[in-house]
Amino acid sequence: MKKTASAHWQGGIKDGKGTISTQSGALNKVPYGFNTRFEDQPGSNPEKLLGAAHAGCFSMALSKELGDAGMTAESIETRAEVTLDKQDGGFAITAVHLSLHAKIPGADRAAFEKAVETAKNGCPVSKVLNAEITLEAVLDSSL
Incomplete structure (x- = not known):
């Protein structure tokens, strides 16, 4: 399964402007x-979008793990705080902190904690933060 998103940028770093869109139309320019x-x-x-993607992915993964453990959440609220730090030669995303508030009537604490850890490590967005990145580049230098 492959999904696409795109970005368009015009101008310099400080005076330029861009738009971000997704294949589904959920984000449109x-x-x-x-x-x-x-x-x-x-x-x-980009950091807000990554945070939203991580919070959403983790929440879905947690729902699956809870179900596998015989629990159903009444609600899962996840907040992702993405840290962008200045480093030598530029910036880097150095951390993502997830904050979770889950309402699960009758939940077993140990099973909940195991489900949370499994979801944190197993959701696809958590995994992509260490993924191989490939790139294809085309330059159009015509006037």
């Missing part, structure tokens, strides 16, 4: 720029 990424202005940026 959502604007982003330097101010939404580095100046905490309203809008989207």
Whole structure:
């Protein structure tokens, strides 16, 4: 299974503007720029999108793990805090902290903790943070 997303950017790093879209149309030319990424202005940026993807993926994975353990969540609320740090030569995403609040009537604490750990390590977005990244590049330098 393959899904696609795309980004369009025009201009320089500080004065430029871009949009992000997904194949499904859930995101359709959502604007982003330097101010939404580095100046905490309203809008989207890659770290927020990664955080949303990680929180959603983890929540679904946890639901599956809970079901496998005979539990059903009434609600799962997950918040992802993505850390972008300045490093030598640029920036890097150095951490993602997930905060979970789950309401599961009659849950067994040990089984819950095992399900949480398995979901944290096993959700596809957790895994992609260490994935091989491949790239194909095409340059159009015509005027």
